[in-house]
Amino acid sequence: MATxxxxxxxxxxxxxxxxxGYELQECLGVGFFGLVFEAxxxxxxxxxxxxxxxxxxxxxxxxxFENEAILLQKLNGCDGVITYVDGGQENIDMVANGVTVxxxxxxHVLAMASASVDELIDDPVxxxxxxxxxxxxxFRGAVKGIHQMHLAGVAHRDxxxxxxxxxxxxxxxxxxxxDLGRAKNLRSSPTKSIEGYVKGRGxxxxxxxxxxxxxxxxxxxxxxxADYYGLGSLLVELATGQPLTSLALGDVGAVLKxxxxxxxxxxxxxxxxxxxxxxxxxxxxxxxxxxxxxxxAHVLLTSLCDPVxxxxxxxxxxxxxxxxxxxxxxxxxxxxxxxxxxxxxREERRNTRKLERTAAS
Amino acid sequence: xxxxxxxxVIRADKSFDSETAGPTLPGSDRSRSGSKARNTHQAxxxxxxxxxxxxxxxxxxxxxxxKATYARSSTTLTALAASYEALGAIEESVxxxxxxxxxxxxxxxxxxxxxxxxxxxxxxxxxIRAGRTDEGTLFAxxxxxxxxxxxxxxxxxxxxxxxxxxxxxxxxSDAQGRDAVCGFLQIMEGNxxxxxxSLRAALxxxxxxxxxxxxxxxxxxRVGAKKKAISTALQATRSAPGRQDVGLHYLELLIAEGxxxxxxxxxxxxxxxxxxxxxxxxxxxARATLARGDIDTGVKLLERASEAAKAENDDQAFAEVQSNLxxxxxWNGKIDRELAVTRLLKLHVQFPTSAVVLVSLAQVANxxxxxxxxxxxxxxxxxxxxxxxxxxxxxxxxSLEGNNExxxxxxxxxxxxxxxxxxxxxxxxxxxxIGQERWEEAAEFARxxxxxxxxxPDQINNAAYVLAMVGDAEEAIKLLTPHAKGRVVLxxxxxxxxxxxxxxxxxxxxxxxxxxMAEQKKDDSRSLMTAYQALVVRQLGLLNASxxxxxxxxxxxxxxxxxxxxxxxxxxxxQTLAADKGYEWPLTL
Numbered sequence: 001m002a003t004x005x006x007x008x009x010x011x012x013x014x015x016x017x018x019x020x021g022y023e024l025q026e027c028l029g030v031g032f033f034g035l036v037f038e039a040x041x042x043x044x045x046x047x048x049x050x051x052x053x054x055x056x057x058x059x060x061x062x063x064x065f066e067n068e069a070i071l072l073q074k075l076n077g078c079d080g081v082i083t084y085v086d087g088g089q090e091n092i093d094m095v096a097n098g099v100t101v102x103x104x105x106x107x108h109v110l111a112m113a114s115a116s117v118d119e120l121i122d123d124p125v126x127x128x129x130x131x132x133x134x135x136x137x138x139f140r141g142a143v144k145g146i147h148q149m150h151l152a153g154v155a156h157r158d159x160x161x162x163x164x165x166x167x168x169x170x171x172x173x174x175x176x177x178x179d180l181g182r183a184k185n186l187r188s189s190p191t192k193s194i195e196g197y198v199k200g201r202g203x204x205x206x207x208x209x210x211x212x213x214x215x216x217x218x219x220x221x222x223x224x225x226a227d228y229y230g231l232g233s234l235l236v237e238l239a240t241g242q243p244l245t246s247l248a249l250g251d252v253g254a255v256l257k258x259x260x261x262x263x264x265x266x267x268x269x270x271x272x273x274x275x276x277x278x279x280x281x282x283x284x285x286x287x288x289x290x291x292x293x294x295x296x297a298h299v300l301l302t303s304l305c306d307p308v309x310x311x312x313x314x315x316x317x318x319x320x321x322x323x324x325x326x327x328x329x330x331x332x333x334x335x336x337x338x339x340x341x342x343x344x345x346r347e348e349r350r351n352t353r354k355l356e357r358t359a360a361s
Numbered sequence: 362x363x364x365x366x367x368x369x370v371i372r373a374d375k376s377f378d379s380e381t382a383g384p385t386l387p388g389s390d391r392s393r394s395g396s397k398a399r400n401t402h403q404a405x406x407x408x409x410x411x412x413x414x415x416x417x418x419x420x421x422x423x424x425x426x427x428k429a430t431y432a433r434s435s436t437t438l439t440a441l442a443a444s445y446e447a448l449g450a451i452e453e454s455v456x457x458x459x460x461x462x463x464x465x466x467x468x469x470x471x472x473x474x475x476x477x478x479x480x481x482x483x484x485x486x487x488x489i490r491a492g493r494t495d496e497g498t499l500f501a502x503x504x505x506x507x508x509x510x511x512x513x514x515x516x517x518x519x520x521x522x523x524x525x526x527x528x529x530x531x532x533x534s535d536a537q538g539r540d541a542v543c544g545f546l547q548i549m550e551g552n553x554x555x556x557x558x559s560l561r562a563a564l565x566x567x568x569x570x571x572x573x574x575x576x577x578x579x580x581x582x583r584v585g586a587k588k589k590a591i592s593t594a595l596q597a598t599r600s601a602p603g604r605q606d607v608g609l610h611y612l613e614l615l616i617a618e619g620x621x622x623x624x625x626x627x628x629x630x631x632x633x634x635x636x637x638x639x640x641x642x643x644x645x646x647a648r649a650t651l652a653r654g655d656i657d658t659g660v661k662l663l664e665r666a667s668e669a670a671k672a673e674n675d676d677q678a679f680a681e682v683q684s685n686l687x688x689x690x691x692w693n694g695k696i697d698r699e700l701a702v703t704r705l706l707k708l709h710v711q712f713p714t715s716a717v718v719l720v721s722l723a724q725v726a727n728x729x730x731x732x733x734x735x736x737x738x739x740x741x742x743x744x745x746x747x748x749x750x751x752x753x754x755x756x757x758x759x760s761l762e763g764n765n766e767x768x769x770x771x772x773x774x775x776x777x778x779x780x781x782x783x784x785x786x787x788x789x790x791x792x793x794x795i796g797q798e799r800w801e802e803a804a805e806f807a808r809x810x811x812x813x814x815x816x817x818p819d820q821i822n823n824a825a826y827v828l829a830m831v832g833d834a835e836e837a838i839k840l841l842t843p844h845a846k847g848r849v850v851l852x853x854x855x856x857x858x859x860x861x862x863x864x865x866x867x868x869x870x871x872x873x874x875x876x877x878m879a880e881q882k883k884d885d886s887r888s889l890m891t892a893y894q895a896l897v898v899r900q901l902g903l904l905n906a907s908x909x910x911x912x913x914x915x916x917x918x919x920x921x922x923x924x925x926x927x928x929x930x931x932x933x934x935x936q937t938l939a940a941d942k943g944y945e946w947p948l949t950l
Contacts, residue, residue: 205444
């Protein structure tokens with residue numbers, strides 16, 4: 001685990017370096033295990049993103065980085081996931097105390113995104129400027145990306161707004177999922193003991209409750225259920241700027257401490273007890289949405305964010321969607337919500353025009 | 362009651378925490394308690410898990426710092442405050458949440474509305490969790506909160522006792538769940554009937570709301586609607602079968618109602634689903650067992666509760682169990698009272714604010730010299746005690762000090778607050794009647810006691826004593842006669858009743874019979890009985906009306922006071938009364 005100073009040091013060292021025919025230009029983001037640079041393809045001059053693993057990373061981070069490359073290549077046909085262009089491992093020259101030392105660096109070359117969704121919502125002013133049709137489109141894009149991943153046998157396991165990338169293609173903006181460092185091939189057997197999965201990984205404020213209560217599983221349906229929760233949490237983020245877990249469970253450190261104590265004693269708690277806490281937060285979130293989509297959003301959030309993982313996998317509560325796969329009914333609902341919002345917008349424009357005409361006459 | 366006018370409460374099921382489940386804020390954080398734990402596999406690599414947790418906490422903070430650096434907004438700062446809180450960095454968390462709220466206040470002033478309401482709610486919650494209630498309340502009242510968020514903040518303020526401010530947020534709300542919060546607020550204020558109405562409305566909208574069902578059950582219980590309380594508690598357990606607080610509340614009500622059959626059924630059903638029994642469940646099982654008279658099994662269950670409480674780091678439960686073990690051992694005669702008091706005082710030093718330890722001490726202490734320590738302990742624990750418990754402890758202290766006036770005042774207060782406690786009833790009758798000669802008032806309590814406990818010898822004895830003194834000697838004789846045979850205290854009181862009905866010979870004969878029975882017990886009750894007889898003869902005016910020589914001949918011969926009479930409440934009560942009336946002490950004929 002690198003400190004901020006170490007990461008700043010690597011940022012300095014790597015900026016301007018050439019890796020596999022790409023020149024690292026500007027550091028776009030600093031993550032816990034790596035850095036993302038805007039880079040130039042030296043042959044074509046094209047703009048590209050290069051994700052570099054910090055050379056000081058431990059074996060687990062290296063394995064995750066390598067796994068990400070494999071899974072991104074596997075998902076390269078999916079338009080809901082960031083495109084993997086190239087990758088590898090190269091030596092760069094590092095000067096230390098006047099001595100030049102070759103340093104091996106692992107990197108992925110990825111399509112360049114215009115922005116990530118968190119950039120649109122971290123500031124409450126820009127979030128409020130983002131109209132609800134756009135927010136639901138973003139949500140729909142993430143659902144589509146996750147659905148494609150699941151169909152390809154991959155779970156994302158780290159879904160949040162900062163991992164949702166926006167690509168401007170012509171006049172349209174498409175969402176693509178990025179950062180598959182924690183993704184899991186659902187068709188391969190677990191690579192760790194169950195202890196390695198009970199807690200899940202990453203930012204705790206986004207973690208599904210089963211991970212905070214150390215009840216995560218290592219079966220495919222466990223990973224899928226966690227992704228569903230991530231989708232619900234993304235919709236909450238789009239509405240409030242905060243992840244669902246943080247809003248519903250409060251002090252996540254205290255939760256984890258209690259869970260660790262229970263775990264040490266070989267005991268487990270019933271996650272269904274959290275229902276009322278989640279219900280309260282969902283009510284808060286729905287309250288912020290336009291009236292025309294409140295009912296659908298309530299159904300979606302109640303289903304996706306059920307604190308009991310198995311409940312998230314239940315079929316659609318809508319009769320006509322009962323035969324479709326879980327994420328397909330979510331996509332259909334998102335489409336309905338978008339249409340409703342478009343109708344609202346049309347109505348509003350019509351009313352405005354009417355008012356203008358009345359004022360003019 | 363082991364002797365006349367002595368309230369013996371050591372045996373009573375008084376020093377258990379009688380309200381395991383308090384009112385619950387609807388949809389509140391249930392991370393630390395409230396969930397039934399089930400046994401699962403024992404964790405194998407706990408160190409590896411601790412490392413993973415530490416890494417995740419560091420990563421959480423790192424991500425939040427990075428975002429707040431990139432965009433310093435109320436959203437990112439609140440996220441950072443939450444991350445600091447998760448790591449236990451409370452000062453940083455408070456400072457960051459404050460900065461986030463300040464940004465919200467400025468923005469709301471400029472725009473006229475709150476642009477980031479949910480972050481504001483989260484930041485206020487962080488301040489309140491950190492104990493910064495004043496700051497949290499100030500921000501809450503400064504921000505133009507609306508809708509669900511306004512209701513959530515109101516509920517949060519109610520949960521930390523800011524009831525007046527909470528009303529401003531809840532009363533005019535039309536948000537979903539208002540009835541549930543309103544009911545919680547009303548129950549917190551002791552407005553139980555209003556709470557019942559609100560909570561019923563809440564349950565009509567959301568029948569599976571276990572928080573409201575629990576609160577409704579508590580409200581029903583508080584207004585004396587016990588059957589409804591139990592059926593609502595049952596509804597709560599069925600809505601949330603995994604909720605420990607709800608389950609314990611239901612079991613507690615079953616114990617209070619003496620419905621041990623249902624209690625056993627519920628325990629069996631918990632065992633079937635392999636619920637790992639927490640300390641509180643062992644305590645309830647111990648209480649049910651003790652109430653059925655199986656002391657040995659009860660003690661064993663308390664010992665298991667003690668181990669569980671230690672493992673759960675539940676100090677309150679540990680103190681409760683330990684204090685009760687000491688009390689029961691003293692009551693059982695396994696340890697003497699003095700040793701029990703010493704141990705309870707030691708426990709009090711360990712848990713100075715524990716109400717349960719103090720109540721146990723008040724039950725066990727039986728000497729005047731214990732009162733200073735009890736008084737000091739009361740000052741430390743007062744803030745954590747219910748009014749009824751404070752009144753009970755103050756009554757015990759006043760009685761041990763021989764302060765009859767204060768003992769009567771506190772006994773009445775105790776009875777008013779806990780009219781269902783049979784000991785409170787005895788205390789009121791004894792302290793008002795025998796201690797204060799306020800016979801008419803005492804007779805009212807006595808008649809209530811006879812209605813509630815028509816077959817309880819202790820209640821009958823005290824009631825008959827008071828009725829005889831208030832002029833209803835015939836009624837007293839009728840009450841006592843079926844119960845007096847073979848019972849020292851009741852026979853003596855029957856003697857008193859005959860004296861009051863001017864049947865001096867029969868009265869004195871019964872006193873002598875009682876004294877002979879007392880003689881066989883080889884304790885001090887004969888000395889106390891002699892003093893009582895001398896007092897009663899004076900109170901009934903027989904000393905002037907009767908032939909003094911004959912009266913003296915028929916009365917009990919004088920017996921010396923025990924060496925430690927100055928330490929004992931039963932003698933001190935009489936001495937104080939004798940001093941007030943100008944009678945010589947010791948009282949003799």
